[in-house]
Amino acid sequence: MHFSRNLLSGKRMCLFPLMVLLFIAIICMAFSSEESDEFNFAKREILLRRIGHELLLQSGDSTSRVLPIKNIAENEYQISFENQLTFQSDFLVNSTQRLLTKDAFAGDYVVNVLNCVTSSIVYGFVISKNRKEDIISCIGRKQPKACYVINVKFKPVGRYTAKIGYILGSLSFLAIFGFVFKKSVKPKKDLPKEEESKIFTFGSVLFDAPKRQLVINDNTIDLTATETRVLLIFALSPNETIARSRLQKEIWEDEGVIVGRSLDMFISKLRKKLELDPNSNIVVIRGKGYKLEVNS
Numbered sequence: 001m002h003f004s005r006n007l008l009s010g011k012r013m014c015l016f017p018l019m020v021l022l023f024i025a026i027i028c029m030a031f032s033s034e035e036s037d038e039f040n041f042a043k044r045e046i047l048l049r050r051i052g053h054e055l056l057l058q059s060g061d062s063t064s065r066v067l068p069i070k071n072i073a074e075n076e077y078q079i080s081f082e083n084q085l086t087f088q089s090d091f092l093v094n095s096t097q098r099l100l101t102k103d104a105f106a107g108d109y110v111v112n113v114l115n116c117v118t119s120s121i122v123y124g125f126v127i128s129k130n131r132k133e134d135i136i137s138c139i140g141r142k143q144p145k146a147c148y149v150i151n152v153k154f155k156p157v158g159r160y161t162a163k164i165g166y167i168l169g170s171l172s173f174l175a176i177f178g179f180v181f182k183k184s185v186k187p188k189k190d191l192p193k194e195e196e197s198k199i200f201t202f203g204s205v206l207f208d209a210p211k212r213q214l215v216i217n218d219n220t221i222d223l224t225a226t227e228t229r230v231l232l233i234f235a236l237s238p239n240e241t242i243a244r245s246r247l248q249k250e251i252w253e254d255e256g257v258i259v260g261r262s263l264d265m266f267i268s269k270l271r272k273k274l275e276l277d278p279n280s281n282i283v284v285i286r287g288k289g290y291k292l293e294v295n296s
Contacts, residue, residue: 040104045069045077047099048152052079054095059085059145072151079150080116086145087113089123089138096152097127108133108155116147200235202294203279207235216276223273226251230266234282234292244289 052066064083072078092113100106112124122143126135200207206215212228214221223231229251233242248263267282267290274280279295 044103047103048077048079050099051096052081055087055092056085058091059087061085075156076151076153084145084147087143089141093125093136106154110153112151114149114151116149202235202238204277205274205280207231214273219276221273227266227270231270238292238294241285241291242289
């Protein structure tokens, strides 16, 4: 028993630092994705350059350069070219969709083609994860040769919101883990050593505490662990009033919550199991508690 208590105490002492370590590990996992994010955004710029490259080839230009990709605003990039070009609208749509499927963060985005001189939008389309929300028009039309820039604006994917949600979800997991762990290490109220091996007799009843059994007139009746603990208190003091508060304290205090109706339920079950012996009954002492009433 002493070793068991020390073991449970040790588990409790380990619980808090263990949860702290788990939380730190989860935080590190959440924010270690920063390097991965940077890699994905670097990959995005290469994919955008590839879109520009394919447009130049489609225009018949295999020598001029795609200029460096510009990050012109939050989640918005610009593809520009060294020379003028012409393009087919459907080719731009297909090429963009095909290449940006390789972008981990490219869910929804808007593509606008602007004339460099007038800054007017000459063509545009919207791509969404939900294909029903795509907006694509003027397919099959060829744009005249001119100076163009292509702006691609991505819908924010909520990376930081996702991380916060990940952390909050992890905290919920830790809370559940802590609750389950605490319940698993919570000591059950054992029978006292000097009492757990006792066999009691009252009326026509033989109460075998270790086996959790009643034997009444050759009838064997099994008891639950809680029923055994409740009856043991009565058996130690037959014909004496046991305060309701004492029963609740001794039986349920270690469970953290004392529920009055639980005691009533177990008393009721014990009464039914004692019905075979008319000389033994648990009676209510109004305003005080209960008593195992045994008639000689």
